[in-house]
Amino acid sequence: xxxxxxxxxxxxxxxxxxxxxxxxxxxxxxxxxxxxxxxxxxxxxxxxxxxxxxxxxxxxxxxxxxxxxxxxxxxxxxxxxxxxxxxxxxxxxxxxxxxxxxxxxxxxxxxxxxxxxxxxxxxxxxxxxxxxxxxxxxxxxxxxxxxxxxxxxxxxxxxxxxxxxxxxxxxxxxxxxxxxxxxxxxxxxxxxxxxxxxxxxxxxxxxxxxxxxxxxxxxxxxxxxxxxxxxxxxxxxxxxxxxxxxxxxxxxxxxxxxxxxxxxxxxxxxxxxxxxxxxxxx
Numbered sequence: 001x002x003x004x005x006x007x008x009x010x011x012x013x014x015x016x017x018x019x020x021x022x023x024x025x026x027x028x029x030x031x032x033x034x035x036x037x038x039x040x041x042x043x044x045x046x047x048x049x050x051x052x053x054x055x056x057x058x059x060x061x062x063x064x065x066x067x068x069x070x071x072x073x074x075x076x077x078x079x080x081x082x083x084x085x086x087x088x089x090x091x092x093x094x095x096x097x098x099x100x101x102x103x104x105x106x107x108x109x110x111x112x113x114x115x116x117x118x119x120x121x122x123x124x125x126x127x128x129x130x131x132x133x134x135x136x137x138x139x140x141x142x143x144x145x146x147x148x149x150x151x152x153x154x155x156x157x158x159x160x161x162x163x164x165x166x167x168x169x170x171x172x173x174x175x176x177x178x179x180x181x182x183x184x185x186x187x188x189x190x191x192x193x194x195x196x197x198x199x200x201x202x203x204x205x206x207x208x209x210x211x212x213x214x215x216x217x218x219x220x221x222x223x224x225x226x227x228x229x230x231x232x233x234x235x236x237x238x239x240x241x242x243x244x245x246x247x248x249x250x251x252x253x254x255x256x257x258x259x260x261x262x263x264x265x266x267x268x269x270x271x272x273x274x275x276x277x278x279x280x281x282x
Contacts (some may be wrong), residue, residue, distance in 0.1 A: 002165055006200045007033065008041040008065070008207035009252065010193050010214050011054055013174075014227050015042075015250050022242065023065050026251035027059045028262035033254060034060040038196060041065060043187045045143070045179050045213055047107055052077055067142035067169050068109055068171065068181050069190035081193060085141040090115065091133045093144055093180065094165045095212075102156060105145040106136050122147055144180040145173075152176075160224045169214035172231075179213055188216030206257075208242070225253055 009015045016022055022030075030040060041063045044051055048066035050086070055062040055075035062075045072081040072143055093104050094117040103122035104115040113131040114123050123130060125147065147155055160170055160178065169181045187207075195202060205221035210230040218224025218237040226238035227249045243249030254260065 003204070004037045004039060004200060005102055005204045005206065005258075006039045006041060006191065006195055006198065008187070008205070008221065009250055010187075010209045010211070010217070011042060011044040011046065011051070011206075013210040013229075014208050014214070014245050016054070017246050022054075023248055023251065024249055025262065027057075029251045029255050029260055030060050030206055031085050032060055032260035032262060033258060035176075036258070036260075038258070039063065039194075039200065041194060043069075043190065043207070043214075043217060045145075045173050046072060046093065047142075048077065051075075061111065063194055064185055065190040065194075068179055068183045069168075069187050070142035070181055072190050072193060080197070081190075082140065082142070083182050085144065085168065085180070085182050087133065087137045087139070087141065089164065089180065090136055090141060090144055092163060093146065093160065094133050097146065097156070097157060100148070100156065100159075101152065102146055105147070106131075106139075108136065109142070109143045122149075134160060142181075143185075146178040146180070150176055153178075166205060170216075171211075172233075173211050173213050174231075177238045186216035187214060188218075188220035191217055191220050210245070210252070225250075239265045 040060055042051055042055060043065035045068050046066060047261040048064055048071045051064045051066050052075055064073050064075055072085050073079045085209035090106055094115045098117040101119045106113050112128045114128050116130040116132050168183055171179050171187060173179050203222050207217045207221040208225045210227045211220055211233055212233055215237045224237055224239045226234050226241050228244040242253040
């Protein structure tokens, strides 16, 4: 059995700094892990095309889990697996939320649109065009994203749950956003598929996350790691905790756990002391 590990990490709020970039230190750690044969997986709610750009920034070959697991592929855009929603789900969501201060974003293979039933104030936050739900009827829909004003989650999440039931998977990605995927689609399911494909046992897997769309990923792997400023609701799914994204918590944990040695202080930035960052939260 291979001794390599599968290392999965969420992007925004987990690996990437607040400016949306990875640090020189993190890139150096990932290079060392790649040289040892470990498999790097970037897992996000993002569309696959923006994830290829992040993979180039990270600087090593990566597998990509996009749209929360609806699209699984490689960093050159090659597809390994897809699982899509039906347009009837978009129609229901658009109807249910028509008179609320929300926007419904439809993520497809080659474009994103905002349903024209969305609230104008929310629509102005995004660069994509508005479109009627009929325009996506024959498209591959990877996910729907519902955005709202702060404080509305307690109203909108139950409303969607009541109308969609168990036919889809709902996941909060922050306090103003809900992602909707096909039933069975998740980051955890995607990591399991990659483990099977690459013949890597679950006992050699670790994953990092910060929000509830990371919960299945942290549950699936051998070691689930949450960053310090993660959503508190993620706590039951995390085995251990590390520092925040802006403090390079992912890279610090990997640096120490795998005992990697970034090439030089000049390349990696300030090298961190071995602070044993895998502490349990009480």
